[in-house]
Amino acid sequence: MRLHKVVNRIYQGTTYYRWVVSIPPKRVRELGWAAGQELEAVVRGSSLWIQPALRTAPGRRDRGSVTLEQEVRRKTLGRR
Numbered sequence: 001m002r003l004h005k006v007v008n009r010i011y012q013g014t015t016y017y018r019w020v021v022s023i024p025p026k027r028v029r030e031l032g033w034a035a036g037q038e039l040e041a042v043v044r045g046s047s048l049w050i051q052p053a054l055r056t057a058p059g060r061r062d063r064g065s066v067t068l069e070q071e072v073r074r075k076t077l078g079r080r
Contacts, residue, residue: 001021001022001023001024001027002021002022003019003020003021003022004019004020004021004022005017005019006018006019006020033052037052038052038053039051039052039053040052040053042072044072049072
């Protein structure tokens with residue numbers, strides 16, 4: 001995997017960037033993800049957890065009984 005810094009736009013002399021993570025096709029297939037799929041992310045310390053976003057309608061999130069953040073907390077606290 002690789003992190004890329006890409007120019008998003010230049011406005012009034014200021015350059016704005018966005019960050020893109022390249023995931024190998026093999027990993028995408030293993031996860032069953034598709035191009036354009038909505039993902040959500042949680043930062044915990046120096047780790048980034050990514051999972052498919054649960055959506056029922058555009059602009060509205062319908063989270064399952066356990067969110068990614070709750071799952072991360074459970075796993076992190078379980079190690080102590």
